[in-house]
Amino acid sequence: MLKVSHLQKSFLSGSHRNDVLKDVNLEIHDGEMVAIMGRSGSGKSTLLNILAGLEQADCGNYYFGSTDVLALNVVHAANFRKHNIGYIIQNSVLIHGKNVFNNIALPLKYSKHSKSQIKQKVSFVLAALHISNIGYSPVEVLSGGETQRVAIARAIVQEPKVIIADEPTGSVDEETEDDILKLFRMLNEQGKTIIIVTHNQKVADICDRTFYMKNGSCNLIT
Numbered sequence: 001m002l003k004v005s006h007l008q009k010s011f012l013s014g015s016h017r018n019d020v021l022k023d024v025n026l027e028i029h030d031g032e033m034v035a036i037m038g039r040s041g042s043g044k045s046t047l048l049n050i051l052a053g054l055e056q057a058d059c060g061n062y063y064f065g066s067t068d069v070l071a072l073n074v075v076h077a078a079n080f081r082k083h084n085i086g087y088i089i090q091n092s093v094l095i096h097g098k099n100v101f102n103n104i105a106l107p108l109k110y111s112k113h114s115k116s117q118i119k120q121k122v123s124f125v126l127a128a129l130h131i132s133n134i135g136y137s138p139v140e141v142l143s144g145g146e147t148q149r150v151a152i153a154r155a156i157v158q159e160p161k162v163i164i165a166d167e168p169t170g171s172v173d174e175e176t177e178d179d180i181l182k183l184f185r186m187l188n189e190q191g192k193t194i195i196i197v198t199h200n201q202k203v204a205d206i207c208d209r210t211f212y213m214k215n216g217s218c219n220l221i222t
């Protein structure tokens with residue numbers, strides 16, 4: 001379970017302090033699929049970055065199971081991410097000069113998987129996302145929807161416990177959106193916990209619960 005309590009985060013720009021998260025309280029259970037909605041600038045990506053262990057909060061608590069994530073140093077936070085979190089960031093950037101297969105294989109290479117394991121795992125996610133046909137294409141030539149699917153494949157290839165996605169269907173056509181949602185549902189049915197930031201009600205509708213961020217807090221709406 002992920003449990004966040006009294007989380008606060010502010011950003012300074014010059015002499016102005018922007019209190020983005022003022023008192024965020026959130027519990028997400030293992031195997032749940034939840035949506036986080038809210039107006040632009042309400043702090044959704046900031047919250048996701050903290051949940052992914054990429055950004056520090058100013059104060060509050062964040063427990064991932066029994067792990068006190070905010071107490072982790074940089075190295076332990078990187079390990080925490082590697083073992084637990086698949087993060088699909090907004091407008092994901094792929095690594096140019098490498099083909100689709102090698103982009104998806106990257107996290108597996110970092111965690112020292114064998115060549116045969118890499119081939120088997122990458123082939124599986126390519127097939128699940130219906131992109132086996134572009135496995136050996138250079139990423140520079142991909143469409144927006146294909147790029148998004150490759151970014152999702154890269155985030156899930158290590159089979160993380162929790163998948164965090166920031167606007168995963170933001171820039172894709174309706175058919176690709178349906179494929180991506182089906183994939184999230186399938187991963188969720190396999191037991192993955194999924195947290196999706198979205199402006200799209202259709203995405204929220206397939207989630208178990210929806211939270212709404214406003215005025216620095218995050219409240220359950222359905």
Ligand SMILES: Nc1ncnc2c1ncn2[C@@H]1O[C@H](COP(=O)(O)OP(=O)(O)OP(=O)(O)O)[C@@H](O)[C@H]1O
Pocket residue numbers: 011012013018020038039040041042043044045046047
């Ligand atoms: N590193 C940073 N430095 C300064 N300000 C930041 C930083 N990151 C985010 N902010 C500010 O925090 C506020 C919340 O940003 P955030 O990206 O979390 O919002 P959001 O709800 O995800 O927005 P959107 O829906 O447009 O993606 C914004 O005013 C943004 O400018």
